[in-house]
Structure formats: structure tokens, C-alpha cells
Amino acid sequence: MMRQYDNQNPLILPVSHNLPSFRSRLRAAPVPDRSTSLESGFSLYRETVMRTDKIKLPAPAPGHDRALTVHHFGTGERKAYLHAGLHADEWPGLLVLQHLLQRLIELEAQGQVKESIVLVPYANPVGMNQRLFGYVPGRYDAVTGQNFNRGMSIDSTALLDQVRDRLGDDATTNDRIMRETLHEMAQNSGGEHEIQALHRALLSQSLDAHLMLDLHCDDEALPHVFYGDHQRETGRQLADCLGYPVRLEEDVRGIVAFDGTHTQPWVKVAEATGAPFAEPCFAATLELRGSTAVSDELARRDADGILAFLEQQGYITGVRAEPQPQEHDTVAINVDQVRVVKSEANGIVTYHRQLGEHLQAGDHFADIVLLDQDKPERIAITAPTSGMLFTRTVDYLVYPGSTLGMIASDKRQIEPGRQLSF
Numbered sequence: 154m155m156r157q158y159d160n161q162n163p164l165i166l167p168v169s170h171n172l173p174s175f176r177s178r179l180r181a182a183p184v185p186d187r188s189t190s191l192e193s194g195f196s197l198y199r200e201t202v203m204r205t206d207k208i209k210l211p212a213p214a215p216g217h218d219r220a221l222t223v224h225h226f227g228t229g230e231r232k233a234y235l236h237a238g239l240h241a242d243e244w245p246g247l248l249v250l251q252h253l254l255q256r257l258i259e260l261e262a263q264g265q266v267k268e269s270i271v272l273v274p275y276a277n278p279v280g281m282n283q284r285l286f287g288y289v290p291g292r293y294d295a296v297t298g299q300n301f302n303r304g305m306s307i308d309s310t311a312l313l314d315q316v317r318d319r320l321g322d323d324a325t326t327n328d329r330i331m332r333e334t335l336h337e338m339a340q341n342s343g344g345e346h347e348i349q350a351l352h353r354a355l356l357s358q359s360l361d362a363h364l365m366l367d368l369h370c371d372d373e374a375l376p377h378v379f380y381g382d383h384q385r386e387t388g389r390q391l392a393d394c395l396g397y398p399v400r401l402e403e404d405v406r407g408i409v410a411f412d413g414t415h416t417q418p419w420v421k422v423a424e425a426t427g428a429p430f431a432e433p434c435f436a437a438t439l440e441l442r443g444s445t446a447v448s449d450e451l452a453r454r455d456a457d458g459i460l461a462f463l464e465q466q467g468y469i470t471g472v473r474a475e476p477q478p479q480e481h482d483t484v485a486i487n488v489d490q491v492r493v494v495k496s497e498a499n500g501i502v503t504y505h506r507q508l509g510e511h512l513q514a515g516d517h518f519a520d521i522v523l524l525d526q527d528k529p530e531r532i533a534i535t536a537p538t539s540g541m542l543f544t545r546t547v548d549y550l551v552y553p554g555s556t557l558g559m560i561a562s563d564k565r566q567i568e569p570g571r572q573l574s575f
């Protein structure tokens with residue numbers, strides 16, 4: 154790991170201008186005990202405000218360097234971890250975290266960060282470098298074909314082997330054993346491929362967290378959030394803070410993404426051992442509307458919602474960030490109640506119903522305009538089930554098997570523990 158202090162960072166310097174003096178800053182937040190040697194007054198000041206690490210990733214080819222940027226705030230025992238852009242073609246979260254970064258710099262300068270907060274502003278420099286004739290594919294690793302947001306889950310059998318005999322009746326001690334073991338397993342996870350090194354670097358920062366938020370977006374969508382169905386209360390609190398109408402609750406014992414990688418170990422170990430835990434990790438995936446919903450206005454709103462949640466969870470204090478207003482009816486369902494509507498034909502899709510509308514089974518909500526007929530023809534697409542239409546595609550040239558949209562229904566549509574897309 155290489156540590157870098159960049160005193161030219163424009164996001165850092167304005168903070169010092171806002172401060173009455175360096176000395177009063179030190180009074181507001183005592184100098185934490187960190188291992189870094191402090192060589193100058195400026196380093197000391199920076200050390201009390203925010204620490205930025207650069208974690209080197211393997212070079213993809215001779216002459217190339219890649220690194221993750223990791224910002225650390227606070228020194229508390231509990232850790233909140235946030236990152237964006239694990240799917241490197243999803244950019245709204247990148248802007249949200251820049252707004253959050255500025256707010257956290259200011260909050261820490263005022264002594265309002267009460268626990269530890271880790272912010273990774275771009276989680277996937279590997280995918281961001283996939284530029285193909287002006288287009289960033291970004292969702293799948295170009296070497297292995299693997300989805301960047303799959304395939305990093307912890308081997309629960311190996312985890313159980315390591316912790317089973319060490320867990321006892323004390324929940325706090327059990328938490329510590331779990332977090333130490335998970336952190337160690339993340340650091341020692343194998344694999345030489347670049348995507349495996351990326352997952353190893355991310356999980357080494359996140360897997361021992363108490364709270365983890367992974368920022369994504371859909372094609373065109375109402376904002377929604379995924380979390381474990383064993384953590385309904387916290388998940389709905391998060392969605393309320395963000396003002397997100399659609400809450401998707403999943404069984405994390407099956408196939409998991411980055412979020413479930415953080416919660417699955419706690420669920421599986423608790424089920425296998427009966428051991429008590431004080432604060433298992435809460436993890437969620439935020440789907441920030443659609444891929445083109447990138448604006449300062451939306452990002453500020455989402456950052457405020459995240460701050461409200463972090464305050465309610467005790468990571469920051471005195472912010473009084475307001476939960477964001479709801480603009481749609483809320484719906485909380487299990488992920489297996491989502492119906493993914495697939496195309497059966499090649500053509501151009503056009504929609505007759507808007508996001509957030511409630512469809513009845515059989516409602517004609519879209520057409521596929523066929524392009525290869527002798528005269529203009531369309532196929533009517535009807536809702537296969539009743540529910541709220543909450544996503545649509547923006548890849549309008551559809552093909553058999555491509556996703557046209559998702560409907561939040563009140564009936565089970567797929568087996569529990571499955572993911573909606575791959």
C-alpha cells in the first residue's frame with residue numbers, strides 16, 4: 154500500500170480556509186493516534202482531517218499504473234464504507250460521493266464525525282478504462298467475462314472452520330472475531346486476475362465494516378434499494394432517508410452481489426452456530442435512478458439522504474440532514490416478487506406507460522416495432538403480472554431475451570436467493 158498526501162487537492166484546501174485557526178481545529182478534534190509518522194505541521198493538520206490512501210492495483214500491461222483512492226474520516230470503532238461505480242458504466246453515484254466527500258470534510262473539521270467512515274470515490278478503475286469506440290461497457294471484466302458485481306462472496310465453509318470453535322456467548326467478542334477473520338480472508342483471497350485483485354482491494358477495506366453502501370444505477374428507473382430480508386427495519390430506514398420508493402428485500406443465503414457478500418457471512422455463521430452477534434454488517438445496494446440521471450441537484454439530494462441515514466445510525470452528529478421527500482408510492486417487496494419482462498423479438502421498443510404507474514396483468518404497456526417486415530408492424534407487449542413498473546430499458550434496439558423493464562408485483566416470480574440480472 155502506498156500512502157499519498159496531495160496538498161494540491163482542491164477539495165482539501167478550502168477546508169483550511171473555513172477554519173478559524175489550525176490550533177482551534179486541533180481543539181475541535183483531538184489528534185488521533187495513527188501509525189503514520191508526522192513530519193510537518195501541515196501533515197499533522199491533514200492527519201486530523203482526512204487520510205487518503207492510494208491502493209495500487211496490478212498493472213494491466215507494461216507501462217500502466219492503476220490505483221484505488223480511499224478516503225478515511227474519523228477514528229471510531231464502528232466503520233461505514235461507501236463506494237460507487239463498481240459497474241463502471243454507472244456514473245450517478247460517482248457524483249453523489251463527490252458531494253458527500255465535501256460534506257464529510259466539512260463535518261470532520263467541525264468534529265461531527267463520530268465513528269469511522271471510509272469512502273472510495275470510484276470502485277472500478279479497471280472497468281472505467283474499458284473504452285470501446287467512445288463507449289464504456291464497464292459491467293463485465295474484459296479478461297474473464299465476469300460481472301464486476303458478482304463472484305466475490307466469502308467461502309462460508311472456510312469461514313465456519315475458522316470461527317466455529319472461537320465463538321462464545323459474548324456478542325461483542327463474537328463480532329470482533331468475525332470482523333478480524335473476515336478482514337483476513339479478504340486480504341488473503343486468491344486469484345491473479347485483475348478483477349480478483351480489485352475485489353481483494355475493495356473487500357480489504359469493506360468486509361469488516363458495520364455498514365456498507367454500494368452505489369449503482371439502472372437503465373431508466375425509479376430510485377430503489379436492495380438489502381437483506383433479515384434487515385428490513387434498517388433497509389426501510391435507509392430508503393426513507395433517501396426518499397426512495399422501491400425497496401427490494403433479498404434472501405442473502407443464495408447468489409449474492411457485493412452487498413450480500415457483506416451480510417451473508419453473518420447470516421450463515423449465526424444459522425450454523427447459534428452464536429449471538431451485537432452488530433452484524435448492514436449492507437445495501439442503492440440504484441440511483443437511470444444511467445443519465447447525473448446532475449448536481451440529484452447528487453446533492455442523494456448525499457443529503459445518505460447523511461440523514463448516517464446520522465440516524467450514529468456515524469455523524471449535529472447535521473440535521475433531512476430525510477428526502479417521497480415522490481411516489483412506496484413499495485417494499487422481496488426480490489423474488491420482481492417480474493423481469495423480456496423481449497421476444499428484434500425491433501425498437503416504445504413505451505406507453507410511465508415509471509411508477511401501476512399496471513394490471515394484461516395491460517398493453519409497450520410495443521416492439523418490427524423492422525424487417527414488408528409493412529410497418531408492431532408487437533404489443535402486455536404486463537405479465539400486476540404491479541408497479543419501476544424500470545425500463547434505454548437500449549431501445551431490443552432482441553429476444555433482452556430486458557424491457559421490471560414490475561414490482563405481489564407474487565413470487567422467481568426462486569428466492571436469485572439475482573435479477575447477470
Ligand SMILES: [Zn+2]
Nearest residue numbers: 240243369370
Ligand atoms: Zn450496477
